[in-house]
Amino acid sequence: MSQSQPIIRLEKIEKHYALGSEIVVRALCGVDLEIGHGDYVAIMGPSGSGKSTMLNLLGCLDRPTSGRYFLGGTDVSKMPDDELSEARGKRIGFIFQSYNLIAQLTVIENIQVPLMYQGADLVAHHDRCVQLAKLVGLGDRLDHRPFQLSGGQQQRVAVARSLVNDPLMILADEPTGNLDSKTGTEVLELIGDLNRQGKTIVLVTHDDKVAARAHRVIHMRDGLIDREVRNAPRTLAAVA
Amino acid sequence: MKIFTSSLTTTMRLGLKSLMLHKLRSALTMLGIIFGVCSVIAMLAIGEGASYEAQQAIQKLGRDNIILRSVKPPDEAKQAGSGRSSSVEYGLTYNDGARIQSTIPGVERVLPVRIIRETVRFSDRAASCQVIGTLPFYTEIVNLDLVRGRFLSETDEMNQNNVCVISASLASKLFPYQDPLEQSVKIDAFYYRVIGLAREKDTAEQRPQSGQMEGEPLDNNIYICLSTVRSRFGETIIRRSAGGFEVERVQLHQITVKMKGLEAVESGDNEIKALLARFHKQNDYEAIVPLQLLRQAEQTKYIFNIVLGSIAAISLIVGGIGIMNIMLATVTERTREIGVRRALGAKRRDITLQFLVETVILSVGGGLIGVMLGVVAPMMVSQLTTMKTIVTPLSVLLAFGISGLVGIIFGLYPAKAAARLDPIEALRHE
Numbered sequence: 001m002s003q004s005q006p007i008i009r010l011e012k013i014e015k016h017y018a019l020g021s022e023i024v025v026r027a028l029c030g031v032d033l034e035i036g037h038g039d040y041v042a043i044m045g046p047s048g049s050g051k052s053t054m055l056n057l058l059g060c061l062d063r064p065t066s067g068r069y070f071l072g073g074t075d076v077s078k079m080p081d082d083e084l085s086e087a088r089g090k091r092i093g094f095i096f097q098s099y100n101l102i103a104q105l106t107v108i109e110n111i112q113v114p115l116m117y118q119g120a121d122l123v124a125h126h127d128r129c130v131q132l133a134k135l136v137g138l139g140d141r142l143d144h145r146p147f148q149l150s151g152g153q154q155q156r157v158a159v160a161r162s163l164v165n166d167p168l169m170i171l172a173d174e175p176t177g178n179l180d181s182k183t184g185t186e187v188l189e190l191i192g193d194l195n196r197q198g199k200t201i202v203l204v205t206h207d208d209k210v211a212a213r214a215h216r217v218i219h220m221r222d223g224l225i226d227r228e229v230r231n232a233p234r235t236l237a238a239v240a
Numbered sequence: 241m242k243i244f245t246s247s248l249t250t251t252m253r254l255g256l257k258s259l260m261l262h263k264l265r266s267a268l269t270m271l272g273i274i275f276g277v278c279s280v281i282a283m284l285a286i287g288e289g290a291s292y293e294a295q296q297a298i299q300k301l302g303r304d305n306i307i308l309r310s311v312k313p314p315d316e317a318k319q320a321g322s323g324r325s326s327s328v329e330y331g332l333t334y335n336d337g338a339r340i341q342s343t344i345p346g347v348e349r350v351l352p353v354r355i356i357r358e359t360v361r362f363s364d365r366a367a368s369c370q371v372i373g374t375l376p377f378y379t380e381i382v383n384l385d386l387v388r389g390r391f392l393s394e395t396d397e398m399n400q401n402n403v404c405v406i407s408a409s410l411a412s413k414l415f416p417y418q419d420p421l422e423q424s425v426k427i428d429a430f431y432y433r434v435i436g437l438a439r440e441k442d443t444a445e446q447r448p449q450s451g452q453m454e455g456e457p458l459d460n461n462i463y464i465c466l467s468t469v470r471s472r473f474g475e476t477i478i479r480r481s482a483g484g485f486e487v488e489r490v491q492l493h494q495i496t497v498k499m500k501g502l503e504a505v506e507s508g509d510n511e512i513k514a515l516l517a518r519f520h521k522q523n524d525y526e527a528i529v530p531l532q533l534l535r536q537a538e539q540t541k542y543i544f545n546i547v548l549g550s551i552a553a554i555s556l557i558v559g560g561i562g563i564m565n566i567m568l569a570t571v572t573e574r575t576r577e578i579g580v581r582r583a584l585g586a587k588r589r590d591i592t593l594q595f596l597v598e599t600v601i602l603s604v605g606g607g608l609i610g611v612m613l614g615v616v617a618p619m620m621v622s623q624l625t626t627m628k629t630i631v632t633p634l635s636v637l638l639a640f641g642i643s644g645l646v647g648i649i650f651g652l653y654p655a656k657a658a659a660r661l662d663p664i665e666a667l668r669h670e
Contacts, residue, residue: 061663062287063585084589089585100580104261105254117585119247161584 007168008035008058013067013077015053025063027053029223035169035202041206042211045220054220055204059171060088063071080112086159089117093162095191097174099145099154101104107133107157108142114165117229125164132160136190152183159190176210188213247648248597255477255598258574269566271607272559273646277610277639278617279538280552284568284635287548289628298537300383301530303502304348306509308332312488313478314523330524337495338518344497344511346504351381353494354469360406360462361426362414365569369410369460371427373469381498389421389436397465402472405436405463413460427461430472432464505531554644557605558651567599567654578658588659595658599651600644607643611636 004181023069026051036054045051057069060076063084069077076087093114095139097098111129112122133139136156138149146154155175156186157207162170176184192213195201203214217229259266301307310331334352341350354373376383376392384391391526396403404425411420411434421625424431440459464472479486497512499505509529516525572576578591587592615636618629 015643056655061667080483082589085582085585088583094583096580100576100583100667101291103579104257109254110368113581116250116582117590152517165585166479200362 005064006034006036007072008033008202009068009070010034010057010072011068013057013069015050015057015062015100016065024097027223028057028064031223033218033224035200038195038198038216040192040198040201040213041102041221042214042217043202043220043228044099044150044206044208044217048204049220050223051204055173058202059092059094060084063210087115089114090165091168093167093170095155095162095170095172095175096157096206097145097177098102099151099158099178101154101157101161103146106145107138107141110127110146111159111161111164113161118165125201129160129164132163133157135163136160149213150183151179152186155183156190158185159194163194163199170194172203173200174205175203176205185209206230214216244326249364250591251593251597254603255594255601258597261352265566266602269563269602269608270561273556273603273606273643274610274666276555276559277607277643278551278613279555279640280548281611281631282617282621282629284545284615285552285629286621286627287544287568288542288630288632288635289618289622290386291537291544292630293628295500298530298533302381302496303531304499304505305381305530306499306505306512307528307530308336308512308516309526309528310490310493311524311526313524314379320473327487329434329488329523332492332495332516332525332561333519336614337492339515339519340497340512342429343515344508346500346508348498348500349377349381351375351378351498352492353378353468353496354466354473354491355493355507356469358427358462359445360414361409365414367410367413367460369427369462369471371469371472372461372463373466373646374463375466376415377465381496383440385439387432387439391436391438392463392465393492397467397476400465400468400471401468402430402432402468403434403435403465405438405457406434406437407461408437408484410460410462427462429472431502438463449662460578471558492594503532507578510547533558552639552642554579554652556646559643560603560646563602563644563647564650564654567595567651568596568657571595571654571658572597574658575661575666575669578661579669582661582663583667591659591661592655595655596648596651599655603643603647604640604652614639 010033013028013031013033014026014223017027019025021203031050031054043051043054054060057064060071060079063079067077068075071087072091074087076084079087088182104111108129111132112125115129124135130139130142134219135143138144138153138156138160141149141153146157149157155178156211162172169192175187176193178217179187188210191201191203201214203210205211205226212231215231217231219226219228225226245575263525312328313330332352336353338349341347354371356371356373358369358371360369376391376394376397379391381385386405389405390411391405392403395401406414406420406425414420414425415423420434420437422435424433426432438461441463475489475491477488477490478487497508507530509527513527515536516527581591615631618631621627622629
């Protein structure tokens with residue numbers, strides 16, 4: 001909590017897409033944003049507001065056209081492809097709307113995937129992966145394949161996977177979009193627990209109920225941050 | 241390095257897993273490589289076996305030898321066939337042998353041979369045989385094992401002794417119960433004392449008789465001194481057939497010229513032919529040079545191998561294209577998985593490696609099965625036919641190596657295509 005340096009700092013981020021040879025779409029037009037350690041941020045906005053572009057940039061899946069993006073103190077806005085891959089692997093945990101587990105792998109292997117691409121010793125990390133599976137309540141399904149799990153269970157595997165590399169932040173893209181309200185709530189509570197344990201969460205959603213759980217709700221419009229709402233201190237008090 | 245190898249084994253394990261997800265598809269994809277590798281090994285084995293047999297046969301004739309054989313001239317043969325009776329004189333002469341010995345450089349020995357078909361008798365038993373009139377050094381030039389007794393000697397030759405050496409198989413026909421040595425057998429009107437038993441090493445070699453291209457197999461021979469044959473049988477052979485008879489005058493049926501080394505064979509070959517051409521008006525002899533036959537056999541094998549190699553290359557390329565096709569489809573099908581892996585930290589080269597490993601597993605797996613089938617198939621061919629087959633380790637290694645190479649070459653493009661995908665686009669892919 002006491003860390004002064006923010007985990008994420010965006011400085012005048014612009015992102016332009018060329019449609020054809022002449023039309024240029026300005027998806028982001030100079031966004032400034034800071035997200036601190038242990039923050040829980042929800043990004044909302046109608047389609048076309050630059051929400052997805054923002055997500056891709058925050059996830060290091062894309063580079064801004066101009067501006068600077070500091071992730072954990074390092075500038076990732078001009079990084080070459082391989083370094084960007086490494087940044088994703090080490091600093092960001094992804095949770096997707098459609099779970100995106102790898103079909104041919106078991107639960108435990110899916111959790112191990114980010115470790116694999118860092119050249120980590122899978123045997124040495126095995127116990128920790130089992131711990132994570134237990135944390136999300138799937139300790140008894142380590143050898144199940146994704147098609148043998150329900151949607152909620154799959155998303156919980158994805159949560160465990162996002163934690164395995166001990167990332168700076170967890171980036172969740174509509175994590176409850178494919179779930180019914182009950183399992184959606186379960187997953188959101190899991191994410192809330194992680195935040196209370198100190199994890200930084202950035203969540204993209206268009207569901208007000210989902211956004212209500214975050215400390216900060218950032219509304220985007222036309223490629224800019226329209227307004228920011230700080231939520232009731234109920235959760236903040238819990239953290240404090 | 242350790243981390244690298246461990247991650248490679250992990251990649252291979254996971255690759256295998258992905259392939260097992262579509263067992264039928266993977267198996268069908270491998271078929272092309274399986275058949276390619278199998279056919280390469282099997283065909284090479286059959287070719288190798290055939291050329292080995294040919295070379296063995298040629299080597300038995302002796303690489304240092306030039307073999308001259310009397311051949312009945314074809315136009316004379318026609319006359320003989322049409323007339324009721326005829327008389328023909330043809331073939332190699334004693335003079336030919338003497339001329340070759342004295343004028344051609346590099347000649348070590350000249351072995352004259354007369355061959356006469358006769359019937360040999362002992363008490364009430366009879367067997368058809370070939371009387372081979374030759375000189376005592378016959379054994380030095382032709383592969384012949386003396387099982388018992390001795391071969392013809394200089395003294396026998398000088399004195400025109402009525403002694404003979406007979407083939408072991410012929411002896412067992414004539415003397416089922418007695419010891420053949422020191423017995424006397426009757427050929428035509430004369431008796432010959434058996435002084436030795438011989439076993440021919442190469443029954444495949446056949447001798448011409450009266451211009452025939454194919455003669456009797458070599459294992460019913462009776463060897464008698466040349467001088468003895470000359471005095472007992474003469475040079476005229478009369479054959480009676482229905483309603484007529486045929487008279488042939490042939491001095492020598494075969495002259496085997498043993499040269500001093502392979503170079504002498506090369507130069508002596510043409511010189512001997514030129515020499516004979518001057519003294520023979522008609523083409524009543526043939527020259528067989530085993531060394532040349534050997535070279536021809538090697539040349540044939542070389543061409544055969546090139547043809548096989550091309551067929552193999554085409555079939556393996558076809559197999560490789562099959563693999564590439566499937567892998568491209570797989571990449572499209574798994575676009576989303578590629579996006580997820582990229583998001584979770586996979587670099588481009590990780591993706592390349594993943595798909596390359598899958599392709600190589602397919603092709604090398606196909607190669608392994610192909611090698612197994614390729615080793616078994618020639619065995620079955622040998623079992624079902626009389627063909628000899630030899631599976632050389634080199635052909636196995638070659639086929640296997642090429643299958644691996646095909647995997648890498650045809651896997652590289654789909655793997656690169658997978659790695660080039662934009663992670664954002666790939667994640668959005670349905």
